[in-house]
Amino acid sequence: MSSLELYDTRSRSVNSFVPLKKGEVSIYLCGATVQAPPHIGHIRSGVNFDILRRWLTKSGYNVTFIRNVTDIDDKILQKSVTEKMPWWALAQKYERTFSQAYESLNVLPPTYEPRATGHITQMIDLMATLIQRGAAYAPGNGDVYLEVRKLTSYLTLSRQKLDDLLPADDAEEKFKKDPRDFALWKGAKAGEPSWPTPWGPGRPGWHLECSAMAHAYLGESFDIHGGGLDLIFPHHENEIAQSESAGYGFARSWMHNAWVTTSGEKMSKSLGNSLQVTELLKHVRGIELRWYLGSAHYRSMLEFSPAALEESATSFRRIESFLHRATEIIGHIPTPKYSKAFADAMNNDLAVPQGLALIAESLRLGNSAITAEDKKTIENSANEIRGALEVLGCDPFDPSFGLSQSGDLTAALDGTIQLALAQRAAARDRKDFAASDAIRDGLSALGITIEDTPQGPRWSVSHTEER
Ligand SMILES: [Zn+2]
Incomplete structure (x- = not known):
């Protein structure tokens, strides 16, 4: 079997995957800012990285998978005003909708799911380190900023030039040494929640939490950092700036999933609720929605249309119906055994579309074998298909989808x-x-x-x- 190769956003190249510790893989995935129910753009990231995790596990690695919850942020505070509920109640309410969506789509729960507000101590420690190392400063207004001019590796992920950057619009410029310095911490404002720090009360800026939580659970260096394409700048650049300025090795490779698009553009709010996971689950089953979201290569845009979803669900039902038919003929549930060709496809930077073509071929062979009453070929095809579906998290015999489980x-x-x-x-x-x-x-x-x-x-x- 070939060995795993993955694309790294920072080096813009496909590299052989070699984990930091033999047999172990550590992954940090930026999770949701819980301020609204999830739409499929949010959940695509969860599905793509769940496929990565399942493949690593199948390949024999012990995977530690951390996915955070951003439960304090400007948008959450704004929404708490419009929805007339405390910010913490709002965050918890939407965190539950995300958890339900992940569960409906058979996304495995993370090893740990840290919330930003539970890691204020770690964030304060990190800021103290950054100030002590001369990378950050507290101008006395309660804010703490990272001084980007001092960084040598800033913008190496997004490949931009510092001079081309617009000012970071996260705080008042008059306190910043450079308008592009970004806020690690925001001084307390009336009516907003705050936590005490040595530099005055305030709340975290968005980027700080991920550096602090990745460090808390995965240590100074870990294998893979993931997230959606839109997080490359500023969020991931700023995470790198914080963590590397603190002296940490941080992420050894970066993986970014592409968007779900509609009419060629990133899904927008103007589409309203129609692309919310709960809405789509009125039309297709969770396993079908997952099959659809996982079907494109993770680095390719997935153009959504109701017709494309329906077509994808129909092709999944054909596969499922073959597996049930095969079960009756062979007298037991097929044993999951993906083919070597499928493993090669997955090892090739998770080439799921190639894997789907192999499933289609096995299905064709299996269906012909039913006509020919060739029990051995039926069983082989069914085993290969089930094995592949299991890797993709779409095994119809998986009770997680509400059938039965074991x-x-x-x-x-x-x-x-x-x-x-x-x-x-x-x-x-x-x-x-x-x-x-x-x-x-x-x-x-x-x-x-x-x-x-x-x-x-x-x-x-x-x-x-x-x-
Ligand atoms: Zn993050």
Whole structure:
């Protein structure tokens, strides 16, 4: 099997992945600012990095995955005014909507999910280090700024020139040595929450938290820092500035997922609620939405349209229906075993589209094998498909999607349905059609559709609008 190669945004090159510690991978992913319910642009990042994490785990690594929650920020404070609730209640409310969305899409929970407000002590320590090293200053108004002119590696991620940069619009310029200096900390304002520091009460600027929390959980250096493309500047540049000025090695490689676009542009607020995860889950199942969001290469834009989502969901249902059919024919749930070609695709900077082409090919072979009654090929194809789907977090036998969970439970469900189907066949044989219809209708009420085929009845879990 080939070894993993990943694209690094900072060097703009695909490199062989070598972790800091043998057998271990540490990842920090910038999570949500919890000020509104998630739309699919937010969740795409979660899905893309969940695929990375699952692939690393499958490849034998022990992965530590940190994804933060930004629960204090300008937007949260503004929203708390318009939604007439305390900022902390608002943040918690939307944090829950994010957690639910991640769960509906089978995004594994992070190893730890630190909140900014829980790490004020670490942020103060980091600022003290930066001031002591001469990289940051507190002009006495309660703010603390990072002095960007002093940095040697500033803007090496976004490849910009300092002189081309606009002033950082995060605080009043009159206290800054250079208008491009950015705020680590913002002095207290009336009506806003604040925490005490040696430089006066205030609250964190956005960037500081990620440097402080990455350090707290992953140490001075770690393997991969991730986030959406839009975070490269200023957020990730500023994280690098803070952490490297503190003397930390920080992230050894950077991965950025592209956006979900509509009409070629980054998803905008003008589309309203239609792209919220909860809205889309009224039309497709979580597993189908995940399949769709994960289908493009993580560095490629994903152009959203309802028709594209529906088409993607339909192709997923074809794969799923083959797996259920194969299960009936081979008499057990397929064993997940992805092919070497699939592993090569994933090792090639997570080339999911290549992986999907391989799944399509296995599906074609598997369906032909059903016609030819070639049980061995059916089983092989089903195993390969299930193995690939498992890596992509889209295994239909994964109980996380609300079916059953463990293989045992899935088998028990199948057994129960087979039992009902046998009763139905017996009722038909004795011409008791009332009884056979009652069994079919009862299963249908549970969302289980029965289809009579020349090979016997087959069942599937139907898609319902109520999800
Ligand atoms: Zn961050």
